[in-house]
Amino acid sequence: MYGILNPIGVENVESIHLSKGNHKLSKNILIWNLPSGKTCPGSSKECLEYCYAKKAERQYPGARASRERNYQLSLEKDFVESMIAHLSARKESVCRIHESGDFYSKEYYEKWIAIARRLPNMTFYSYSKSFVVFNMFEDLPDNFLVLQSYGSKDDSKIDSIHSTARVIESETDLLPGDALCGYYKKGHGKCGEECRLCMIPGAHRIVFKKH
Numbered sequence: 001m002y003g004i005l006n007p008i009g010v011e012n013v014e015s016i017h018l019s020k021g022n023h024k025l026s027k028n029i030l031i032w033n034l035p036s037g038k039t040c041p042g043s044s045k046e047c048l049e050y051c052y053a054k055k056a057e058r059q060y061p062g063a064r065a066s067r068e069r070n071y072q073l074s075l076e077k078d079f080v081e082s083m084i085a086h087l088s089a090r091k092e093s094v095c096r097i098h099e100s101g102d103f104y105s106k107e108y109y110e111k112w113i114a115i116a117r118r119l120p121n122m123t124f125y126s127y128s129k130s131f132v133v134f135n136m137f138e139d140l141p142d143n144f145l146v147l148q149s150y151g152s153k154d155d156s157k158i159d160s161i162h163s164t165a166r167v168i169e170s171e172t173d174l175l176p177g178d179a180l181c182g183y184y185k186k187g188h189g190k191c192g193e194e195c196r197l198c199m200i201p202g203a204h205r206i207v208f209k210k211h
Helices: 047-051 053-058 061-074 077-088 106-118
Strands: 029-032 094-097 123-129 144-149 164-169 206-208
Touching: 053 061, 061 077, 077 106, 106 123, 106 144
Parallel strands: 029 094, 094 123, 123 144, 144 164, 164 206
Antiparallel strands: none
16 A cells, blocks of 8 residues: 655655653653644543643643644655654664554554554554544554553443553552553663563553552
8 A cells, every 4th residue: 555665755754753762661662652632532531631641741842842743744645654764764673652642543543554564673562542443453463562541432342352551540459460560660670671561462451550
């Protein structure tokens, strides 16, 4: 559908902005962000009210502007080719899609699938609530991982044969089979260094503490 990479005519490579790591993630992980709220079709009222990404956008106005530029780029016809060209020039091998935002349409989601197929040596992963809007688990490449995030408009649509992610108040809320994010364990390093559970295939039940 998206053809073979041809750098000629790819105009948006230099405009693409991916950050590197955060307080939890290794600097070896790239992060692609979109504006909170407007790109989150599966989010619930509670999710929007307590959104971490929205808080960051209020605190750092430049963050919202950068995410809005990314959103506009994602609408472009050459987004797939531009992103492939950009990522091919990077040394990092993992990309988290959406610390902020979500897959706002099936067409946009399929663009990321096309990117992942063309970059088989790179791992792409995302926490998403868009599973309530369209089927996200049909014919995925092995290097593309989606964790269904609780707190959507309809959590009943979560399929337990695929990975999930949820937020708890304290460790007393852990259930049998839950895997508490290693970041909260004493002496643990950043995600992507000592632990890569969110970045490997399987039906994992990842749990994060509310902050």
